Amino acid sequence: MIQPDYIFECSWEVCNKVGGIYTVLSTKARTLQQQFPDHILFIGPDLGHAGQAAEFDEDTTLYADWRRTTAAAGLPVRIGRWRVPGAPLVMLVDYRQLFSHKNELFYEMWESFGVDSSQAYGDYDESCIFAAATGRVIESFYRFHHLESQRVVAHFDEWMLGFGLLHLRKYTPRIATLFTTHATTIGRSIAGNNKPLYGYMSGYNGDGMAAELHVEAKHSVEKKAAHFADCFTTVSEITAVECRQLLDKAPDVVTPNGFEPDFVPTPDRYPARRADARQRLLRAASALYGQTFDSDDTFLVSISGRYEYRNKGIDVFIDAMNRLRTSADLPRAVVAFVLIPAWVYAPRADLKATLEHGAPTTAPLPTPFLTHWLHRMDDDRVSNFILHAGFNTTDGERLKIVFVPCYLDGRDGIFDTPYYDLxxxxxxxxxxxYYEPWGYTPLESVAFGIPTVTTDLAGFGRWAQTVVSGRDITEGVAVVHRTDDNYAAVVNESAGALLSLMRCSDAERSTIAAHCQSLAARAEWERFITYYYTAFNHALTAAARRADA
Known part of the structure; x- marks a missing residue:
């Protein structure tokens, strides 16, 4: 296969932890850096103006002459190394000066490619301006370093980077372009608006649904990027079906998301890290509820990810916990954690003071399920459903729920511990x-030796079923069948899987943890990176064919 001499990997989530794409890129980096040392360059937004510290170590000696030319052209770029395994090169682009040219940029995309930005709102403008800046930065680097004779690939993630791909297609057509949609705009919107996605998939028209759901601009740039890319990819077969129907374009290659074992503590450090995490979690739960939880006997379970109430199954999680709470034969005390970032106002001062003083509490704090106060809490769906479900603070309840509504980046004010360390x-x-093109969270879980329950509407769940049956949690992963209308069955099966796990002996749990890690090893990047090599080959071949035409 043809392999590139240079790769530019472009995303809003380079050095900017927002969602699953950050995990894709930050874990993939080491493998790509080993294969293409310092010829894989990640490009992300420079958000220093917003007070956000970048996760990289700047090196002002790197490409100094070229950076001076970009700065003179109104596109300041900082270069350094990303603080992730592999320490790849990163370019952070300050795109703000392009805002004054927004109308010209949007018109050019309409005139050249038919991208309709007329109904844009929200994060569309900033994303597309950054993408346009990214395209110009790559073009500048390409011309300044005379890479015309080199095999160059530019990879753009999600609709937010579509303008960058289209810019290169117009001005530097010899650069091979890849576009990956990790979730289609329309598919996510259909699911998020409580419409049935799967049973009615064949009846949906992407353009029509974009107008109905008021996401015309995002859908437009996503669709054009998919059609004009030299290689269009997505992350799972279930999303490939979505792309064919809603974008009128089948992916050229499916590139499932891998993981790196670097993020998992070594066996000699694992027990201490696990004990520390449990202590932190149980201390917070004890302070909130005014009771002591036995670390050895308390069962800890969690959900995490983006705040997509239905799509991520947050509603099912709370209902399943309620089913366990009211179970007559719950064998252990349970603390269930909802680790979902919401609109945080501030860490709770009363909780923080209790944790800092270390004094045992004998009475629950007000609103004991919440670690941080929220803006407009009365409108928060998670909080409202917890209250509606009937969770209370009586000692007789063996299951407690804790909502941690913040990014666990080590600076949240309560745990001050990164997500993996909890x-x-x-x-x-x-x-x-319900809607999960891949599903990093269950993959991360099994990589850490923690059994998980997911569904067959998640790309990871579908993939896991090619390795194990998915019918029994003792395999490391239970994959629950989910459709548009079997919500109650999903709640019952999820609760049942957890209940069976609680009854396992220590020896059985050790065996299950080994099964988890064995499954995760099948999804490491050293295996899955080959799909990207296929995509690079496809893009380079298409670009060469176009150049020779």
Whole structure:
């Protein structure tokens, strides 16, 4: 296969932890850096103006002459190394000066490619301006370093980077372009608006639904990027079906998301890290509820990810916890954690003071399920459903729920611990997704040796069923069948899987943890990176064919 000499990987989530794409890129980096040392360059937004510290170490000696030319052209670029395994080169682009040219940029995309930005709102403008800046930065680097004779690939992730791909297609057509949609705009919107996605898929028209759901601009740039890319990819077969129907374009290659074992503590450090995580989690739960939880006997379970209430199955999680709470034969005390970032106002001062003083509490705090106060809490769906479901603070309740509505980046004000350093303390995770093109959270869970429950509407769940049956949590992953209308069955099966896990002996749990890690090893990047090599080959071949035409 033809392989590139240079790769530019472009995303809003380079050095900017927002969602699953960050995990894709940050874990893939080491493998690509080993294969293409310092010829894989990640490009992300420079958000220093917004007070956000970048996760990279700047090196002003790198490409100094070229950076001076980009700065003179109104596109300042900082270069350094990303603080992830592999330490790849990163370019952070300050795109703000292009805002004054927004109308010209949008008109050019309409005139040249038919991208309709007329109904744009929300994050569309900033995303597309950054993407346009990214395209110009790559073009500048390409011309300044005379790479015309080199095999160059530019890879753009999600609709937010579509303008960058289209810019290169117009001005530097010798650069081979890849476009990956990790979730289609229309598919996510249909699911998020409580419409049935799967049973009616063949009846949906992407353009028509974009107008109905008021996402015309995002859909337009996503669709054009998919059609004009030299190689169009998505992350799972279930999303490939979506692309064919809603974007009128089947992916050229499916590139499933891998993971790196670097993020998992070594066996000699694992027990101590797990014990520390459990202590932190249980201390917070004890302070909130005014009771002591036995670390050895309490079962910890969690859900995490983006705040997409239905899509991520947050509603199912809370309902499943309620089913367990009211179960007559719950064998252990349970603390269920909802680790979902919401609109945080501030860490709770009363909780923080209790944790800092270390004094045992004998009475629950007000609103004991919440670790941080929220803006407009009365409108928060998670909080309202927890209250509606009937969770209370009586000592007789063996299951408590804790909503942690913040990014666990080590600076949240309560745990001050990164997500992975808390995940390791769980006994199980539950991700009963309705819409999940891949599903990093269950993959991360099994990589840490923690059994998980997911669904066959998640790309990871579908993939896991090619390795194990998915019918029994003892395999490391239980894959629950989910459709548009079997919500109650999903709740019951999810609760049942967790209940069976609680009854396992220590020896059985050790065996299950080994099964988890064995499954995760099948999804490491050293295996899955080959799909990207196929995509690079496809893009380079298409670009060469176009150049020779």
């Amino acid at each position: 995940l390791i303390g769980m006994d199980a995770t539950l991700y009963p997704s």
